[in-house]
Amino acid sequence: VSTQSTGARVLLINPDKKMVVLSTLDSIRNLEVPSFAYRKGDFVEDVEVVKTIKRGVYIFTWEGVTGFCHISKLQDKELEKVNANFKEGTKHKTRIMGFRPIDNLVQLSLRQSDISKPFLCYEDIKPCAVVVASVLSIEDFGLVVKISDNIRGVVPKMHMADIRIKNPSLKFKENQKVKAKVMHVDSKRRKLQLTLKR
Numbered sequence: 001v002s003t004q005s006t007g008a009r010v011l012l013i014n015p016d017k018k019m020v021v022l023s024t025l026d027s028i029r030n031l032e033v034p035s036f037a038y039r040k041g042d043f044v045e046d047v048e049v050v051k052t053i054k055r056g057v058y059i060f061t062w063e064g065v066t067g068f069c070h071i072s073k074l075q076d077k078e079l080e081k082v083n084a085n086f087k088e089g090t091k092h093k094t095r096i097m098g099f100r101p102i103d104n105l106v107q108l109s110l111r112q113s114d115i116s117k118p119f120l121c122y123e124d125i126k127p128c129a130v131v132v133a134s135v136l137s138i139e140d141f142g143l144v145v146k147i148s149d150n151i152r153g154v155v156p157k158m159h160m161a162d163i164r165i166k167n168p169s170l171k172f173k174e175n176q177k178v179k180a181k182v183m184h185v186d187s188k189r190r191k192l193q194l195t196l197k198r
Helices: none
Strands: 009-014 019-023 043-053 057-062 065-069 091-100 105-109 130-139 142-148 151-156 177-186 191-195
Touching: 065 091, 142 177, 151 177
Parallel strands: 065 105, 151 191
Antiparallel strands: 009 019, 043 057, 043 091, 057 065, 091 105, 130 142, 130 177, 142 151, 177 191
């Protein structure tokens, strides 16, 4: 019996079952994220369905990268099973929702609600952009607002209006929509500062 050595990275240790899960993929062994021309939030047109699997998940490929769209992300209306609109060979517009380097997969969504969102992540927002936000809370330091499911920001007290407000809770309520301008974005630290001043 001949033996061969290779490098591997430990993914999981299950002491109860006395099992170790390893990966020999270069991207996992070396903790490399595969190079890819797109980023989270980008749109990809005319992506072709190349495979359907029993769990109702579609797999797409382009530029040598595999994209994965779960049944819950195929359309806004809940699907119990995958229908003919998403059969192999059909083409769709999709949005990149994230990356799973450990599986070498790009996570995709075909849901119109995801495709139509103006901002999916902090990197999508630029200084001076005008955004619509919902007030989450009124704090001593200002307003905490929500721009999307994943994006929160702060309106400092001095930026809540053109004139100084002594009692913000009289002017603002939770869930109230406000139109704000982005002053500063730190996408790495997931921090966003906005102003309501004109």
